[in-house]
Amino acid sequence: NPEEYAGVHRSQDALRDRMITLDLDHFDEETEVRITESKSGLANADAARIIKIVRGLRDSDSYEFAPTIRGCIMIAKTLAVRHASVDKDDPVFRQICMDILSSETSRIGTVESQSRTREVILELIDQVCQGENGGGKRKTKTFPGLVHKDTAAL
Incomplete structure (x- = not known):
């Protein structure tokens, strides 16, 4: 990943000749949900909500570096350790995401x-988890656009 390995000096041509840079996009939403669910043990519906929050942040362009599937997995695993739920009213969940x-x-x-x-991030948590409380048997709310009208101007 050239962005993460940028140094003070330009790479030597001999080294660059042995490397190929491929630009890869993020996984599709369903794949991200399944990866997060598999790596963390979190329920599918809760993993889906985390993915919607992260994808919403990606779509907002309010970041220096785009959030990745690693962030989703970290959120899910931390929720398990902290015994928190994917709930907009759970302050632990909100803080973990932040x-x-x-x-x-x-x-x-x-x-x-x-x-x-x-x-x-806080707006997305409120939108994605709107009208839901507690974990487990919640239905995933459809979430058109993911970006709140106040953030559309970014």
Whole structure:
């Protein structure tokens, strides 16, 4: 991943001749849900909500680096350790999402951009988990667009 391995000096041509850079996109939504569910043991419906939040953040362009499936897995595993639920009213869930997604999407970011990213994360949690409480048997709410009208101007 050239973005993560950028150094102070340009790579030597001999080394670059032995490397191929491939641009890969994110997995489709269903695959991300299944990976998160499999790696964490979280219920499918809860994994789907986490994926919707992360995909919504990706779509918002309110980040320095796009959030990845790793962030989804980290959120899901941390929820299990903390015995928290994917619930907009669970302060532990909200904080886990904020901590993991904020750190995953920013390396240098300004205070203003980090603050905006956090606002978007909280809005997405509220939208994706709207009208739901408790874990387990919730239905996944359809969520057109994922971006709140206030964040569309980004």
